[in-house]
Amino acid sequence: xxxxxxxxxxxxxxxxxxxxxxxxxxxxxxxxxxxxxxxxxxxxxxxxxxxxxxxxxxxxxxxxxxxxxxxxxxxxxxxxxxxxxxxxxxxxxxxxxxxxxxxxxxxxxxxxxxxxxxxxxxxxxxxxxxxxxxxxxxxxxxxxxxxxxxxxxxxxxxxxxxxxxxxxxxxxxxxxxxxxxxxxxxxxxxxxxxxxxxxxxxxxxxxxxxxxxxxxxxxxxxxxxxxxxxxxxxxxxxxxxxxxxxxxxxxxxxxxxxxxxxxxxxxxxxxxxxxxxxxxxxxxxxxxxxxxxxxx
Numbered sequence: 001x002x003x004x005x006x007x008x009x010x011x012x013x014x015x016x017x018x019x020x021x022x023x024x025x026x027x028x029x030x031x032x033x034x035x036x037x038x039x040x041x042x043x044x045x046x047x048x049x050x051x052x053x054x055x056x057x058x059x060x061x062x063x064x065x066x067x068x069x070x071x072x073x074x075x076x077x078x079x080x081x082x083x084x085x086x087x088x089x090x091x092x093x094x095x096x097x098x099x100x101x102x103x104x105x106x107x108x109x110x111x112x113x114x115x116x117x118x119x120x121x122x123x124x125x126x127x128x129x130x131x132x133x134x135x136x137x138x139x140x141x142x143x144x145x146x147x148x149x150x151x152x153x154x155x156x157x158x159x160x161x162x163x164x165x166x167x168x169x170x171x172x173x174x175x176x177x178x179x180x181x182x183x184x185x186x187x188x189x190x191x192x193x194x195x196x197x198x199x200x201x202x203x204x205x206x207x208x209x210x211x212x213x214x215x216x217x218x219x220x221x222x223x224x225x226x227x228x229x230x231x232x233x234x235x236x237x238x239x240x241x242x243x244x245x246x247x248x249x250x251x252x253x254x255x256x257x258x259x260x261x262x263x264x265x266x267x268x269x270x271x272x273x274x275x276x277x278x279x280x281x282x283x284x285x286x287x288x289x290x291x292x293x294x295x296x
Contacts, residue, residue: 056083063277068265076257091189095236098183107213150180195262
């Protein structure tokens with residue numbers, strides 16, 4: 001019960017933007033071999049042991065999801081756990097999980113000098129109360145304020161954003177669809193496998209961004225730090241055609257080493273309780289794979 005309460009509280013600030021998914025286009029499927037190779041590279045001298053856990057699908061079934069996938073890269077055990085490997089290699093709109101990359105580019109280019117960088121609210125009243133005021137980049141990350149990160153992307157510009165997306169190999173590297181829409185309704189796609197590989201590189205400092213930039217973004221991702229464990233994460237929620245796509249991506253830092261995860265699920269029910277459903281799935285899976293102590 002304490003673990004369940006923690007998960008709901010820890011992600012409460014992240015979930016606000018995810019209540020109004022935007023329409024999009026069908027998913028693209030990555031090569032499974034390419035995604036596996038991306039995750040395997042640089043994890044250790046030996047390739048991680050790959051473990052398929054089809055029984056974890058019951059957590060998606062319990063919340064009546066049409067489909068779902070989960071990837072976990074445990075650096076200490078040097079193993080990758082997957083539920084639904086085909087979907088793990090399939091590309092989806094990143095939705096608000098792209099705020100991680102958007103913030104990295106914003107800091108590195110100097111568009112956002114530091115975490116105190118503030119934008120003035122445009123006075124357009126939106127359905128999420130936490131969006132309707134001036135806020136800095138860290139607060140906007142916690143609130144998942146869409147308008148803030150859209151303006152950040154506009155200030156970065158198409159050319160610089162494309163250069164960074166291509167340089168770091170983020171997803172399919174396609175940012176067509178508008179500089180302030182490509183991760184919401186445009187052409188950008190990323191698979192759960194690619195999310196985990198990107199997170200590994202971010203955690204290990206293997207991206208091209210400076211140490212200062214990386215540390216600021218990692219700090220913004222922090223959801224809880226207690227008893228020797230740290231949780232850093234970001235949610236996302238968007239629409240691809242008639243499908244609602246939900247994400248939770250991040251990592252756990254613990255005494256025995258870090259573990260990166262990506263959870264993705266979908267439903268065609270327009271009234272699907274995505275916020276509640278994806279949290280229940282993550283709660284169940286993380287307890288079952290013993291990444292966090294049950295008493296945490």
